[in-house]
Amino acid sequence: MRTPLRIAVAQPLTRSHDVEGNAARHADAVRAAGVRVVVFPEMSLTGYELTAAPLD
Structure with a gap:
């Protein structure tokens, strides 16, 4: 039997x-x-900043 996939939603x-x-x-x-x-x-x-620098 497979372990159920548990998913969480977070907004720190x-x-x-x-x-x-x-x-x-x-x-x-x-x-x-x-x-x-x-x-x-x-x-x-990015803290919801549209002008934030691109990330790798």
Whole structure:
């Protein structure tokens, strides 16, 4: 029998243009969720800034 796929949706608090800090908060949310898949809002790593620098 397969283990059910558990999915979580998360929206951590973010700061504009703070990709490093936002990534850390996203990682905290993933660990706290305890599931295999966590879905985040689009542009949440950049703090929802359209003028943020591109990311690799």
